């Protein structure tokens with residue numbers, strides 16, 4: 555019984571580290587994804603893999619309040635303005651990752 559429990563802990567920690575590394579590479583918290591992948595090992599890692607990568611998503615500015623959003627957001631979380639993809643390509647901001655290079 556103890557051996558099986560120990561093996562499960564080792565597996566959970568391994569999945570946790572894997573999920574954490576994937577989560578961190580996508581701009582999220584390592585520890586958040588460590589906990590998720592450790593709690594639900596296979597599902598947690600899959601969730602981290604298929605999660606949207608926030609650092610590589612193009613962004614745009616809210617016409618109402620100027621807050622920066624991802625282009626796929628439907629409305630502004632700060633002022634509630636409905637957001638449409640701008641017609642002007644110059645209004646679309648590059649992904650965050652591009653700015654830090």
Ligand SMILES: [Zn+2]
Pocket residue numbers: 616617618619620621630631632633634635
């Ligand atoms: Zn706004």
